[in-house]
Amino acid sequence: MASVLIDSIQKNYGVTSVLRGVSLSIADGEFLTLLGPSGCGKSTLLRILAGLEVQDAGSVTIGERVVDGLRPKRRDVAMVFQSYALYPHMTVASNIALPLRMRKLSAVRRLPLLGRLLPGTTQVAGEIDEEVTRTAKSLGIGHLLVRKPGQLSGGQRQRVAVGRAMVRNPAIFLMDEPLSNLDAKLRVQMRAEIKELHQGLGVTFVYVTHDQAEAMTLSDRVAVMIDGELLQVAPPQDIYADPDDRRVAEFIGSPKINMLDGVVRERGLIDVAGATLTIETDARPGAALTLGIRPEAFHLADHGGQGSLTGSVRMIEHMGSDLFVHLDLAGIDHPLIVRLLAERAPYITPGQTLHVGVRPDRVLLFARDGRRLRRDAESDWTSVTPFREVAR
Amino acid sequence: MSDTMSTKRLSSLAAILRHAVLLLTGALILLPFVWMISLSIKPPGEIFRASFSFWPSQFYGVENYTKALTEAPLPRYMINGLIVCSLILVLQILVCAPCAYALAKLRFPGRDLLFVMVLVGLLLPHQVLALPLFVFGYQLGILNTYTALIFPYVVSPFGIFLFRQFFKTIHDDVVHAARLDGLSELAIVWRILVPMALPAVIAFSIFSVVGHWNDLFWPLIAVRDQSLMPPPLGIMVFKNEEAGNDFGPLMAASTLIVLPLVIAFLTAQKWFVEGMTGGAVKQ
Numbered sequence: 001m002a003s004v005l006i007d008s009i010q011k012n013y014g015v016t017s018v019l020r021g022v023s024l025s026i027a028d029g030e031f032l033t034l035l036g037p038s039g040c041g042k043s044t045l046l047r048i049l050a051g052l053e054v055q056d057a058g059s060v061t062i063g064e065r066v067v068d069g070l071r072p073k074r075r076d077v078a079m080v081f082q083s084y085a086l087y088p089h090m091t092v093a094s095n096i097a098l099p100l101r102m103r104k105l106s107a108v109r110r111l112p113l114l115g116r117l118l119p120g121t122t123q124v125a126g127e128i129d130e131e132v133t134r135t136a137k138s139l140g141i142g143h144l145l146v147r148k149p150g151q152l153s154g155g156q157r158q159r160v161a162v163g164r165a166m167v168r169n170p171a172i173f174l175m176d177e178p179l180s181n182l183d184a185k186l187r188v189q190m191r192a193e194i195k196e197l198h199q200g201l202g203v204t205f206v207y208v209t210h211d212q213a214e215a216m217t218l219s220d221r222v223a224v225m226i227d228g229e230l231l232q233v234a235p236p237q238d239i240y241a242d243p244d245d246r247r248v249a250e251f252i253g254s255p256k257i258n259m260l261d262g263v264v265r266e267r268g269l270i271d272v273a274g275a276t277l278t279i280e281t282d283a284r285p286g287a288a289l290t291l292g293i294r295p296e297a298f299h300l301a302d303h304g305g306q307g308s309l310t311g312s313v314r315m316i317e318h319m320g321s322d323l324f325v326h327l328d329l330a331g332i333d334h335p336l337i338v339r340l341l342a343e344r345a346p347y348i349t350p351g352q353t354l355h356v357g358v359r360p361d362r363v364l365l366f367a368r369d370g371r372r373l374r375r376d377a378e379s380d381w382t383s384v385t386p387f388r389e390v391a392r
Numbered sequence: 393m394s395d396t397m398s399t400k401r402l403s404s405l406a407a408i409l410r411h412a413v414l415l416l417t418g419a420l421i422l423l424p425f426v427w428m429i430s431l432s433i434k435p436p437g438e439i440f441r442a443s444f445s446f447w448p449s450q451f452y453g454v455e456n457y458t459k460a461l462t463e464a465p466l467p468r469y470m471i472n473g474l475i476v477c478s479l480i481l482v483l484q485i486l487v488c489a490p491c492a493y494a495l496a497k498l499r500f501p502g503r504d505l506l507f508v509m510v511l512v513g514l515l516l517p518h519q520v521l522a523l524p525l526f527v528f529g530y531q532l533g534i535l536n537t538y539t540a541l542i543f544p545y546v547v548s549p550f551g552i553f554l555f556r557q558f559f560k561t562i563h564d565d566v567v568h569a570a571r572l573d574g575l576s577e578l579a580i581v582w583r584i585l586v587p588m589a590l591p592a593v594i595a596f597s598i599f600s601v602v603g604h605w606n607d608l609f610w611p612l613i614a615v616r617d618q619s620l621m622p623p624p625l626g627i628m629v630f631k632n633e634e635a636g637n638d639f640g641p642l643m644a645a646s647t648l649i650v651l652p653l654v655i656a657f658l659t660a661q662k663w664f665v666e667g668m669t670g671g672a673v674k675q
């Protein structure tokens with residue numbers, strides 16, 4: 001078990017800079033998820049943690065040890081790869097046993113025939129076999145030990161990959177999108193199993209995904225990474241409800257958060273899309289800002305006027321319990337998406353004019369450069385969050 | 393309805409045409425071999441007869457094959473061929489696999505330049521290098537030994553190229569996983585990549601063995617001692633010195649020399665085809 005400290009890691013491939021000063025501290029036993037769009041550098045950061053890639057600047061500390069320059073096998077980390085990376089020519093048992101054989105048996109003892117003759121080899125080999133069988137059983141793949149990876153289903157391969165990582169008792173578990181090759185149903189099931197695995201082992205997990213649902217359900221904290229920068233590190237609910245940056249707000253949540261440009265009329269009033277909303281802000285009158293409003297922050301209003309937005313219904317999406325209504329607002333090119341309870345459906349038709357109100361405390365304000373604008377009392381608090389400092 | 397009928401007829405016509413062409417080329421390639429076997433079982437009188445027949449009127453196979461096996465030291469030649477070919481193959485794989493691994497999976501300055509040099513090596517015909525190699529061998533004092541027959545082939549640009557292409561198709565994650573599991577770089581080559589590239593290794597082995605078993609040019613330059621000669625050179629010497637125009641035993645000897653290759657190819661055929669096309673379609 002160990003904590004991880006990542007300090008201003010930079011990585012460039014040629015002229016493209018993939019990681020731009022990433023800093024992050026992960027507590028012992030924490031489940032931290034790196035969440036970000038494809039190509040933002042998540043796998044690169046994970047490979048640097050594992051020692052498979054060398055950073056251009058910055059340092060990594062695992063436990064008490066600075067591990068820069070230490071070879072992967074000396075770092076006490078195990079990794080589950082997106083492609084599973086099983087050895088196709090070896091049986092499941094040999095796949096899982098290999099890391100143990102490499103650690104517990106000397107080079108001479110690993111020789112095919114000669115090794116067996118040395119005293120003690122058989123005993124260690126027996127221990128390894130036992131360990132492998134136990135691990136495989138705990139993952140429900142005990143009956144597959146003699147098969148080759150090519151004869152397994154996706155979910156079974158995934159378990160073998162986890163088994164190979166687990167069997168070594170690593171201090172840190174790194175997982176690079178381990179579920180992305182599975183179908184939706186299996187993904188939900190494996191998600192639960194990974195959660196259990198983390199609770200059972202109690203070791204530190206660093207989990208990479210671009211799937212919000214995975215990040216939200218599994219993590220103690222989520223680190224949102226976009227374009228090689230960590231924009232926010234916070235518990236899942238805060239990432240959703242209290243984003244630090246416009247890009248985080250836009251990346252998290254489906255359907256996407258509505259972004260509306262507005263201008264402060266006077267203290268407490270903001271002009272937006274032809275209406276005026278009552279929202280407390282410290283911004284000066286005349287200041288231009290952007291309002292982020294999640295689809296579920298709206299409610300139907302009986303009539304237009306101050307505090308509500310008016311538009312015509314362009315499209316209605318039925319999602320079972322919910323209803324997504326696309327509203328065209330005057331002077332705004334993309335539709336506003338409003339989430340309503342499905343029981344409203346019979347009363348809404350395309351082309352109809354609809355008034356929606358919004359709870360002021362659910363409106364997120366962003367400066368035009370993307371920075372979150374908080375009220376004074378809060379902004380003090382924000383400035384002491386270390387990760388914001390780093391992301392800037 | 394009639395549309396599908398006509399396409400069907402058309403495609404079966406095309407199939408017939410395709411097979412006819414393939415059969416014809418196949419026959420053209422096979423013909424010399426069949427002719428060789430036919431000659432090897434004919435008595436001297438029938439070989440130069442004007443009329444054509446594949447099967448001899450008088451079966452003379454036993455005499456020809458006995459003569460081939462006894463008059464020339466054919467077993468000696470074959471053992472020489474076996475020693476030389478297997479040593480070449482083992483050394484080639486020992487050298488090529490790590491080189492190919494470095495070119496495919498490691499990042500270091502000058503890698504691309506080195507790969508270009510491999511490609512250049514691939515383009516050079518071996519004959520071009522014969523003279524420098526001969527001088528080199530002379531200066532090392534290894535001419536007229538097994539070493540002389542082996543050393544020019546130890547580094548095979550073709551092998552490096554083929555293995556590199558195959559290793560490239562193996563996901564980097566596999567190499568990364570092996571490093572995390574504690575394997576050294578050489579262990580990664582021998583315990584992970586080479587077994588995964590087995591079809592390529594087998595295809596390369598066949599190319600290498602066939603090429604060097606049949607090689608005449610370099611052995612002609614490198615050795616003079618009959619006891620060191622590989623089969624083709626031995627046969628040539630045998631023809632000049634003893635057989636004269638006695639083609640029956642000569643063809644019998646040739647048949648015996650080709651036989652191991654044919655058997656080896658037929659047993660490894662499945663691997664061979666997979667190795668040649670595998671790298672092209674994966675990923």
Ligand SMILES: Nc1ncnc2c1ncn2[C@@H]1O[C@H](COP(=O)(O)OP(=O)(O)OP(=O)(O)O)[C@@H](O)[C@H]1O
Pocket residue numbers: 013018036037038039040041042043044045210
């Ligand atoms: N070996 C490399 N050489 C050059 N560029 C690379 C290399 N490896 C990664 N990159 C680039 O670095 C960026 C980040 O890659 P990385 O694999 O870390 O993304 P990711 O966040 O894991 O994406 P995904 O979710 O698709 O796996 C990408 O733009 C990629 O093209």
Ligand SMILES: [Mg+2]
Pocket residue numbers: 042043044082176
């Ligand atoms: Mg990735």
